[in-house]
Amino acid sequence: xxxxxxxxxxxxxxxxxxxxxxxxxxxxxxxxxxxxxxxxxxxxxxxxxxxxxxxxxxxxxxxxxxxxxxxxxxxxxxxxxxxxxxxxxxxxxxxxxxxxxxxxxxxxxxxxxxxxxxxxxxxxxxxxxxxxxxxxxxxxxxxxxxxxxxxxxxxxxxxxxxxxxxxxxxxxxxxxxxxxxxxxxxxxxxxxxxxxxxxxxxxxxxxxxxxxxxxxxxxxxxxxxxxxxxxxxxxxxxxxxxxxxxxxxxxxxxxxxxxxxxxxxxxxxxxxxxxxxxxxxxxxxxxxxxxxxxxxxxxxxxxxxxxxxxxxxxxxxxxxxxxxxxxxxxxxxxxxxxxxxxxxxxxxxxxxxxxxxxxxxxxxxxxxxxxxxxxxxxxxxxxxxxxxxxxxxxxxxxxxxxxxxxxxxxxxxxxxxxxxxxxxxxxxxxxxxxxxxxxxxxxxxxxxxxxxxxxxxxxxxxxxxxxxxxxxxxx
Ligand code: NAD
Numbered sequence: 450x451x452x453x454x455x456x457x458x459x460x461x462x463x464x465x466x467x468x469x470x471x472x473x474x475x476x477x478x479x480x481x482x483x484x485x486x487x488x489x490x491x492x493x494x495x496x497x498x499x500x501x502x503x504x505x506x507x508x509x510x511x512x513x514x515x516x517x518x519x520x521x522x523x524x525x526x527x528x529x530x531x532x533x534x535x536x537x538x539x540x541x542x543x544x545x546x547x548x549x550x551x552x553x554x555x556x557x558x559x560x561x562x563x564x565x566x567x568x569x570x571x572x573x574x575x576x577x578x579x580x581x582x583x584x585x586x587x588x589x590x591x592x593x594x595x596x597x598x599x600x601x602x603x604x605x606x607x608x609x610x611x612x613x614x615x616x617x618x619x620x621x622x623x624x625x626x627x628x629x630x631x632x633x634x635x636x637x638x639x640x641x642x643x644x645x646x647x648x649x650x651x652x653x654x655x656x657x658x659x660x661x662x663x664x665x666x667x668x669x670x671x672x673x674x675x676x677x678x679x680x681x682x683x684x685x686x687x688x689x690x691x692x693x694x695x696x697x698x699x700x701x702x703x704x705x706x707x708x709x710x711x712x713x714x715x716x717x718x719x720x721x722x723x724x725x726x727x728x729x730x731x732x733x734x735x736x737x738x739x740x741x742x743x744x745x746x747x748x749x750x751x752x753x754x755x756x757x758x759x760x761x762x763x764x765x766x767x768x769x770x771x772x773x774x775x776x777x778x779x780x781x782x783x784x785x786x787x788x789x790x791x792x793x794x795x796x797x798x799x800x801x802x803x804x805x806x807x808x809x810x811x812x813x814x815x816x817x818x819x820x821x822x823x824x825x826x827x828x829x830x831x832x833x834x835x836x837x838x839x840x841x842x843x844x845x846x847x848x849x850x851x852x853x854x855x856x857x858x859x860x861x862x863x864x865x866x867x868x869x870x871x872x873x874x875x876x877x878x879x880x881x882x883x884x885x886x887x888x889x890x891x892x893x894x895x896x897x898x899x900x901x902x903x904x905x906x907x908x909x910x911x912x913x914x915x916x917x918x919x920x921x922x923x924x
Pocket of ligand 1: 594598652657673678699898903
């Protein structure tokens with residue numbers, strides 16, 4: 450699989466592909482082969498893109514909301530029309546199994562863009578408070594910085610609400626998985642988006658990313674990625690007091706109560722841990738179980754793990770592909786070694802290459818650690834691989850305490866005998882979203898983190914509000 454349009458390897462500035470200096474190789478993690486290159490943008494390209502976005506802002510922000518929504522829906526149609534090409538591209542650049550790319554990597558942007566288009570119609574763009582007319586206005590030029598794990602979804606989750614709000618956008622996509630951003634730029638042009646409303650500058654985080662976050666012409670940065678990079682974006686953005694929205698990492702807990710349906714809790718729980726090879730910010734990587742049920746749960750989880758076939762991501766039956774890069778493979782392996790050294794019991798998996806996979810691919814073994822204590826590194830740090838820590842607890846208070854014992858607070862789950870009991874425990878968890886008994890993902894519910902998992906919320910009405918300023922006009 451190689452880049453299939455000319456625009457895929459260029460920046461996209463002011464409505465046109467723009468060549469740039471330097472080159473960053475895009476490597477297929479299943480084969481180790483370079484499949485494309487993107488230019489290595491920096492201050493000059495960011496300046497040009499921000500300038501284009503500033504020039505486009507007055508007309509775009511004055512475009513009626515219905516027309517902005519219509520543009521987002523045309524972009525959505527463009528994504529739909531290129532569904533297979535985009536799914537193949539994501540699989541090639543970051544190793545997501547093709548069945549998962551088609552269903553989830555492409556399904557999420559379809560759902561989130563439809564969701565924000567839907568809420569825009571009923572949104573209170575103005576209201577009266579006493580003698581004041583309170584209006585919601587676009588914040589201005591948005592700098593968007595995105596990671597590699599859901600390369601199209603993360604971009605659309607920012608672009609669609611920003612466009613509906615009336616903002617213009619400069620995107621710095623992940624340098625690991627930048628190809629769909631190039632394809633999306635072409636789609637926006639086909640959808641008739643005016644020049645300068647959406648711009649893409651490729652490059653590394655410390656170069657293009659920081660130049661974007663620091664730029665005085667950028668009114669807001671919407672960042673998704675690691676805590677370390679998010680912290681840096683906040684620091685750099687502080688010089689111009691811009692709004693900074695951060696969607697960062699997680700170490701989410703799945704609390705299984707003593708009256709829960711155990712087989713469902715383990716099956717759904719493991720699915721949400723191994724999702725996208727565990728490279729998902731909301732992954733439920735800690736499974737908290739009553740002490741008396743620990744061994745039974747581990748047995749069920751080990752049996753369930755056998756269903757997660759690891760291998761070539763282009764194979765329709767593969768459930769776990771390679772890690773997104775050799776760097777990520779190395780990082781996960783180091784955590785596996787650390788878990789063993791810290792005394793976690795290896796129930797299945799561990800360091801090393803899975804059987805039967807290509808030597809050239811960045812594969813790791815799906816792993817379950819049992820008897821994990823909260824002071825262990827594997828219980829505290831985000832691994833971002835297919836690694837589950839099973840942690841015993843003595844009572845519900847201790848379970849909640851363990852769940853809340855990391856720097857993160859992005860997602861989580863509770864499995865309980867009754868919904869009422871599940872919600873009671875969910876309310877005690879310091880985290881931005883909790884699924885009770887496997888409650889389904891809701892693409893218009895607010896999504897974001899407590900604590901160091903970030904600031905702000907994406908998706909639906911809350912995601913739209915993030916890109917708006919509030920003005921009071923006294924009458
Ligand atoms: P990363 O932080 O390394 O990179 C994310 C983006 O930030 C990339 O575009 C990168 O180039 C850029 N970047 C890196 N350093 C920067 C800097 N100093 N200034 C400006 N930009 C910089 O993260 P990653 O490895 O691509 O993605 C994995 C991380 O993303 C995980 O921690 C994961 O939990 C998190 N994530 C969070 C969410 C969420 O919604 N909360 C969603 C997906 C991923």
